[in-house]
Amino acid sequence: MSAPNPEHYLRLAPHVCLRLLEEPFLYDRRADELYELNQEGLEALKKCRGHLTMEQVGLEPEFASVCLEEGLLELSPTPWPMPLALGPGPSPSLRYLELQITWRCNLACAHCYLGAAQKVDLGVKRVAAILREFEAMGGLRVMLSGGEPLMHPQWTEINALLAALPLRRVLLSNGLLLERALEGLNCDEVQISLDGLEAGHERLRGKGSFARAVAAAKAVKDSGRELSIATMVHAANLDQMAGLEELVRELGAGEWGIDAPCLSGRLGEHPELAVTPEQAVEAMSRAYGGAFHGGGDGMACGLHLATVAADGKVAQCGFYLDQPLGMAEEGLWTCWARRKAISLKDINGCRDCEAADDCGGGCRFRAPGPLEPDPVMCAAFGMEPKEEA
Ligand code: SF4
Ligand code: SF4
Structure with missing residues (x-):
């Protein structure tokens, strides 16, 4: 790569933003990478708004070269100013948001923690307001889930809202409606649920669902988006984990999340699907990639995660909808401030x-x-x- 021209104008790449979380960070939503910054780095990057030349910004040359090589910064021979909205967020920071936009579903999975599907949806205006507030709070990643999110009657409008959202946008889907929705889908990543090979998956999700989920996963990759896979360990897929690992890797999933079941929702009616902790651990050891349920700094899980449900309840995660922090119309920040982190x-x-x-x-x-x-x-x-x- 030739040496960058110091007289060219420097700015953050479109997929990159600054965040004031517990520390200052540079966030690359395309790679889902957070880079911690020192105060000096933050002050210099705040100047990278396309109105100053590289020389005027005064970035340390080695740091500037790395950022340019990694595609985190861009140069232009002419000014190309961009706005920078950077305010301090709440503490602890709210980084990950699950938006259950609908409780409609086209499957009736035996392990669904929400229980029976319902015709309950978050309105488009409400979704827009939540996304605006989440971004202003310093959010990083929004996960659109359900039910099956593609069953939302105004999915097209919600998808349009995502187009200009400078956050990582992840769609969590069972895959059945996905192939039609992929064209024009404004998401960086699609997570498909695969709960085993054919027998194990269909024990939970019904006949014919496996081939369609695998076809959807292939279509995600073919569309150029990132693919992740989510799997629930249960008694009828324990013998399939090695074969499933082969399939997940062959599909090219960047992340494979494997979780042990909690006996809630419909799973409470199927105790025969429960596994022992030891069986769960053996299966879960095959998982790879990141996670967003974690704690940190001596605090327990979900430290930076919230869920907004289709009925507007805000909770610390999807399992705590019976103990909500409040309602979305009160504001996400207001609800988040009520969360009591566990040490x-x-x-x-x-x-x-x-x-x-x-x-x-x-x-x-x-x-x-x-x-x-x-x-x-x-x-x-x-x-x-x-x-x-
Ligand atoms: S930290 Fe708690 S849950 Fe984790 S291994 Fe130790 S005792 Fe078990
Ligand atoms: S309780 Fe914690 S680990 Fe369990 S699902 Fe909720 S956030 Fe995730």
Whole structure:
């Protein structure tokens, strides 16, 4: 690459933004990468708005070259000013938002934590207001889910809202309606659910659903978008995990999330699908890629995650809709401010656990009580869940 011309105008690439989270960050939504910045780096990048030349911005040359090579910054021979809205967000930061835009669904999966599908939808204006507020709060990634999000009666309008949204946009789908929706889909990533090979997947999701989900996953890749796969471990797919891993890798998924079931929603009617913590851990060890359920800084899971449900309830995640933080019309920030993060020090057994930093206390919903260890993660780290007085 030839040396950049110091008289050319420098600005952040369209897929890159600055965020004031717990620390200042540069976020590349295309790669879903967060780069921590020092104050000096932040001040210099704040000047990269297309109105100053590289010389005037005064970026450290090596740093500027790396950013240009990585496509994080762009140069133009003429000024190309861009706006920069950068305000401090809440603490803890809200980085990930699951938007259950509808509770309609075209399947009736045996493990669905929402239970029966319902004709309940978030209105388009409400979705627009939530997305605006989430962006202003410093959000990074919005996950459109359901139900089946493509069943939303105004999906076309919602998809149009996503076009100019400078966040990573992820669609969580069962894949059945996807092939038609892919053209013009304003999402960076599509996550398809695959709950086993044919027998295991269809045990939960019904006859004929497997081939269609696999075809949808292939179509996502062919469309040039990123593909991720989500799998629920259950008693009828345990024997298929090796074959499923081969398929997921062959499909080219950038991320494979494998989760252990929580006996909620419709799964409560199918206890025969439950697995032991040890079985779950063995299956989950095949997962790869990032996650957004995590905690950090000594706090338990979901530290930077919220869910807005189709009926407007805002909750800390989809499992806590019966204990909402509030309603979307009150404002996302208002609801988020009510969230009480759980310290690992308050969780019996976790407070003295030597794996606590790596484990983070597991899933608070899957744990037998909010202040009890998560047996699946205890099995993963070889810890005995401790009983405390
Ligand atoms: S391994 Fe078990 S006890 Fe240790 S932090 Fe994780 S959930 Fe808590
Ligand atoms: S309770 Fe479980 S599902 Fe909810 S954020 Fe925590 S890990 Fe995720």
